[in-house]
Amino acid sequence: TTELRRLESLRRDFVANVSHELKTPLSSIKAYAETLLDGALDDRQASITFVERIMEQADRLHHLILDMLSLARIESAQQVFEIVPVSIQETVDECVANQRPAAEAKRIELTAEPQQPGCLVRADKEGLREILDNLVDNAIKYTPEGGRVVVRWRSTADGKMASLEVEDTGIGISADELSRVFERFYRVDKARSRELGGTGLGLAIVKHLAQSFGGGVSAESESGRGSRFTVELPLA
Ligand code: ADP
Numbered sequence: 215t216t217e218l219r220r221l222e223s224l225r226r227d228f229v230a231n232v233s234h235e236l237k238t239p240l241s242s243i244k245a246y247a248e249t250l251l252d253g254a255l256d257d258r259q260a261s262i263t264f265v266e267r268i269m270e271q272a273d274r275l276h277h278l279i280l281d282m283l284s285l286a287r288i289e290s291a292q293q294v295f296e297i298v299p300v301s302i303q304e305t306v307d308e309c310v311a312n313q314r315p316a317a318e319a320k321r322i323e324l325t326a327e328p329q330q331p332g333c334l335v336r337a338d339k340e341g342l343r344e345i346l347d348n349l350v351d352n353a354i355k356y357t358p359e360g361g362r363v364v365v366r367w368r369s370t371a372d373g374k375m376a377s378l379e380v381e382d383t384g385i386g387i388s389a390d391e392l393s394r395v396f397e398r399f400y401r402v403d404k405a406r407s408r409e410l411g412g413t414g415l416g417l418a419i420v421k422h423l424a425q426s427f428g429g430g431v432s433a434e435s436e437s438g439r440g441s442r443f444t445v446e447l448p449l450a
Contacts, residue, residue: 231399235278235414239271246271274411281415284344285398288422295338295426299450302333302342302367302378309346310365313354320359324350329368334450335376337427342447345423348416349380349443355410356441357384369449375429376449381442387435395433396421420445 246264254260287293306326317324335342346365353363361383370377387395387402394400399414401407407414417431420443424431428448435441 228398232282235399236275238408239274239278242271243268274408274413277411278413278415281413281419285415285419285422288419288426291426293426295341297336297338297427299334300337300339300342302335302376303328303331305339305342305346306365306367309343309350312347313350316351316354317363320354320357320361322354322357322360323362324354325362325364327364327366329366330376333367333369333376335427335447336450337447341423341427345420345445346378346380348420349445352416352443353380353382353384353441355412357382361440370446374449375446378445378447379442381440383440386437386439386441387433388437392433392435396431 246268250261250264254264303326306328310324310326314324350363350365357363363380363382365378365380367376367378369375391402395402396417398418401412401414404414421431424445424447429446431443431445433441433443
């Protein structure tokens with residue numbers, strides 16, 4: 215019964231969290247629509263601005279729902295993964311090319327520094343891509359202009375796993391918050407995360423994906439000095 219009660223309370227928390235997350239963008243959409251009906255429609259320039267805000271909020275809702283669906287599929291083991299040998303180098307190269315414009319826009323130096331270029335892991339290719347995209351996207355989001363983001367990888371001492379790190383010189387995370395960042399919807403600074411288009415689900419997705427592939431994830435950080443997220447995956 216204690217386990218049942220615990221699960222029931224987790225479910226309640228999740229529903230409360232989701233409702234809260236949906237409420238904020240919906241209230242904005244409603245407020246903009248009301249303003250338009252209240253007369254802003256007659257002002258062409260203002261109308262365009264309000265409709266653009268409605269679009270932004272709708273995009274946020276869309277992103278949130280996609281993240282929730284993705285997490286639910288991974289957790290319920292409904293997601294069918296194709297576990298094959300995947301080259302870390304190729305996946306990192308694709309991710310870095312994809313994120314380069316976002317890094318350049320903030321004058322952040324984004325580099326891949328393989329310590330073992332030929333490393334192959336047992337994973338689903340798209341899943342590994344999603345892990346990396348989430349970690350590099352966060353590293354860029356939470357690093358101020360002029361910083362550095364480095365992706366590196368090597369096999370672990372016992373020769374069984376590959377260790378893949380994403381390190382940044384960003385705002386960092388304090389010790390008491392660090393243990394919570396992998397929780398669903400947990401964000402150190404809600405307002406800042408929202409402003410940057412965050413959903414609070416990225417790291418929960420990373421954790422569940424890594425576990426589905428027989429690996430895990432950990433983080434080290436120091437407030438104001440940067441963070442390092444490490445994913446371990448079985449070598450192929
Ligand atoms: P979000 O969509 O808010 O980025 P995540 O689950 O990806 O959600 O991350 C949860 C929280 O962890 C973020 O809101 C942020 O406070 C913190 N965080 C994640 N990555 C970093 C990082 N590289 N540097 C500093 N803080 C981070």
